[in-house]
Amino acid sequence: GSEAAALALGAAAGRSAPIAAAATVATLGGLPAAEEEPRTAFTPFAKSQTEYDIVVVCKYAHNFLCHRHSCCDFRHGPEGDPSCWDEIYRFEICCRPVEQIPRQAKAQFARQVAHQLWKRSLWFKPRICHPDGGNVVQPALPSPAPNGTASTVLARGNFFAVVMTRSAAFRLGGRAQGIAQTWARRLPRGSVAFATEDTEVPASQRPAWVRIFRIPCPYYWLLDCNTYTASIYLGLYGLRRMLWEQPRARWFMACDDDVYLNPYMLARFLRAFDSGQAICVGHHESAARPLLGYWSGIVCSNSAVRLLDRHLEGATREAVYQRLGYTAGDFMISKCLWDLGVNIIDLTNFFGGHWPFPGGISTQAATFHRVRSRGDFEALDRVLFNFSLVGLLPPELLWKSAHGLPRRKK
Structure with a gap:
């Protein structure tokens, strides 16, 4: 069964402990994935694949994806994925034993399969959690104070x-x-x-x-x-x-x-x-x-x-x-x-945007994104809490001032 297949997958990849997993292929449908460009968001996953990961992904694909041509017809249906896995079916690794495929080809294939799996995971349907109707035990919380300071x-x-x-x-x-x-x-x-x-x-x-x-x-x-x-x-x-x-x-x-x-x-x-x-x-x-x-x-x-x-x-x-x-x-x-x-x-105005905040730095926002170094965190902190600067300088000069950079002469 599928559990036995998962055990075989783990053993083939060199995992010492038994894996009680059912490695099945999910048929997904629904709304498109997130708006962020998939390859950009997927890059950290691709870059961090190890030799162990490559073996696991290749074994998974060879056992569960390579010969499922019928899945493509369903994915082209009105509720299905508009893309297809044709490129996987034609890949050399689907036609030869994994052990005979060069390492570089396996690495490329593993990234390709992982990317397809990742994209399909972000579709809005179907459900991933199902209400069970049970009551969640609550601690003895103090009375809520919506109007507190x-x-x-x-x-x-x-x-x-x-x-x-x-x-x-x-x-x-x-x-x-x-x-x-x-x-x-x-x-x-x-x-x-x-x-x-x-x-x-x-x-x-x-x-x-x-x-x-x-x-x-x-x-x-x-x-x-x-x-x-x-x-x-x-x-x-x-x-x-x-x-x-x-x-x-x-x-x-x-x-x-x-x-x-x-x-x-x-x-x-x-x-x-x-x-x-x-x-x-x-x-x-x-x-x-x-x-x-x-x-x-x-x-x-x-x-x-x-x-x-x-x-x-x-x-x-x-x-x-x-x-x-x-x-x-x-x-x-x-x-x-x-x-x-x-x-x-x-919440309106909750999010202040992505660095470098081309629309300006909002002192009313709760969160900001893509602040990628200690220096940038400290600069943004100075901007938001140095009220003598906020409102007096345009955003680009405000940011430079916080970083301690010299202002450009007119």
Whole structure:
């Protein structure tokens, strides 16, 4: 059966421990994938493929994709994928034993297959999480205070952020250092945790004021654990650990390590909502895809995170069994929330845009994206909290001033 095939797949790739997985081919349909250009977003996955990953992907494709010509007809149907896998069927690896294919050809094929799996994983249909009707046990939370002050909304114990990152980001000048020295310090100590692969961060690189969650490789994972694909499960287990440690917190946030958060603006947004309800807030991808992303921050109430925790691990496991885990962690979280009926609210002016902020730097926004170095984090921090500059200089001069660059003479 399919479970036996998955065991054979793991054995062929050299995995020592048995893998209780059903490696099946998912037939997907629905709306197009995310608006971001797929190859650009997929690049980190392609670059981080290891020799082990290449073997696993090639074996998977050879066993489950190469000879499924009939799938192409369905994918061209009105509800199917408009593209096709014809290029995979014609590839040399589908016609010869994997062991006879040169390494370079296998690597190219593995990237191609992984890219196709990744694109199909981001379609809006079908469901990945299914409501079971069960009640989620709530802790004895204090009475919600929607009209509280900004300081009380994010007071100690009320708000916690989980940042997805890699251990390399803790190097001098890296993103993790930038977060730790800027917006993390505007929150109570311990309110921010970095979820990273199960790798030791040298003591000299561990920033104060924040925590580090080392996430071990799940038992069901089929690929190498120390690559970019680990980002698929970091959000799941990072949020779970934070929830277990802080069961009475009102709000939780999950984001990428290139996101700058203005805590004071976030508090102003959250004042209008009841943390006792199952809701999430942020910035929708688009009108056609009302989902939230790590790139703009996913902020959810205690109730929503508890409901998510109940279902997300199963959905992630299925993504591994069906597509080797090639998907996006923020899509898994947001789509699961949507499937479970959680109210996902799009907030006007919540998201301040992508670096270098061509439309200007909004002092009213809660999050900003693509802030990729400690220097950029510190510069943006100076812009937002040096009110003597804001409103007096145009955006380009404001940004240069914050970086300490000389102004161009007229």
